[in-house]
Amino acid sequence: IWQDIPQGPPDAILGVSEAFKKDPSPDKINLGVGAYRTEEGKPLVLNVVRKAEQKIINSPTENKEYLGITGNPKFNELSAKLAFGESSSVIREGRNATVQALSGTGSLRVGAEFLAQHYPVHTVLLPNPTWANHNKIFPLAGIKDVRKYRYFKPATKGLDYEGMIQDLQSAPEGAIVVLHACAHNPTGVDPTSEQWRGILKAVQQKRLLPFFDSAYQGFASGDLERDAAAIRLFADAGLELLLAQSYAKNMGLYGERVGALTVVTRSAEVTNRVESQLKQVIRPMFSNPPRHGAAIVVEVLSDPRLYAEWREELKGMAGRIIEMRKQLLQALKEVGVPGTWDHVVHQIGMFSFLGVSKEQVRVMTEKHHVYLTQDGRISMAGLSSSKCRYLAEAINDAVRT
Ligand code: PMP
16 A cells, blocks of 8 residues: 655754764764753753652652543643743633643644634744744644744844734734744744733734743743743733743653643633633544653652742753853854854854755765764864864854855
């Protein structure tokens, strides 16, 4: 039956790691996938996660029963509070339908399926560029009309604010607009708080439906509140919106697949009906989410000591990334790479968008064994002090080729 099936293309991001694994060179560096590494290049399990796991394993009441369709209720409550803030009117008034889903990706997909069934406008606006998976999640869920709004300005390597506002203003009335809550992937370029207010205004004018993708809360600045500011600005303005949260990066729970989807409504009574429809999406998709990762998150967010320790560990991860940015810029200057590279320290979050061409990426990979995505994005979290010089030399060679 399958003899004529065509070969599928490698994944734009995960394909980079596959190629990296096959490379026998001792010099190779993997800056493709967005996963935190220690200075020694090792994956990190947070101390708070280890402690939470011990508590869970030792608990006499812990079992392996199914969770409900919407997951762990305490997890949902704490996740909403983490994003919107303890004193948020959304939470006080019961205007959030929050369900546990399979990390950020699964939360986006459940949200997109819900919109395809219950929201009349099947147009979604994505930033240009954006995390590659956004381009697939929405049409496969049934939101077929995918458009782009201007976001990154190659000339300044910063935000194309005017272009973005123009594109939002000329969007179809009521279109869904995906906004990266912080640490925009792949560019590392975020709007300022004043620009966020302008974006809110444009969204309100056109009655656009914001869908926030929050994959890096606490990871961008090291401060959980600051990284949630855009979400809170929109929620406090009384907008209905969607939010996909991921604990992959900020709690290092990548493979545990822990995330949450929230639909913000106008009233508690509507919330119940929305939740009943989210269940209709989830039940035939994966029935109910896994319990272990959500239990870890509940322990960390509800125990004041673990919570305080988590904040410190988050600051440590964000701080190491910021330090890598400084060291890479220093190395680029020392090596004398042509052009300006200050954007490396101005961008925030896990990634840096170098501003190199596909051909230059090819040289970096084939000649120097530096693995990064085709769009010239490197994961700062995969870099260490000992590799900055080597990377700067590879960039130097590539841009001069
Ligand atoms: N959105 C964005 C912008 C991301 O960068 C990521 C992680 N690469 C995700 C969502 C979701 O990741 P996960 O499904 O692992 O939580």
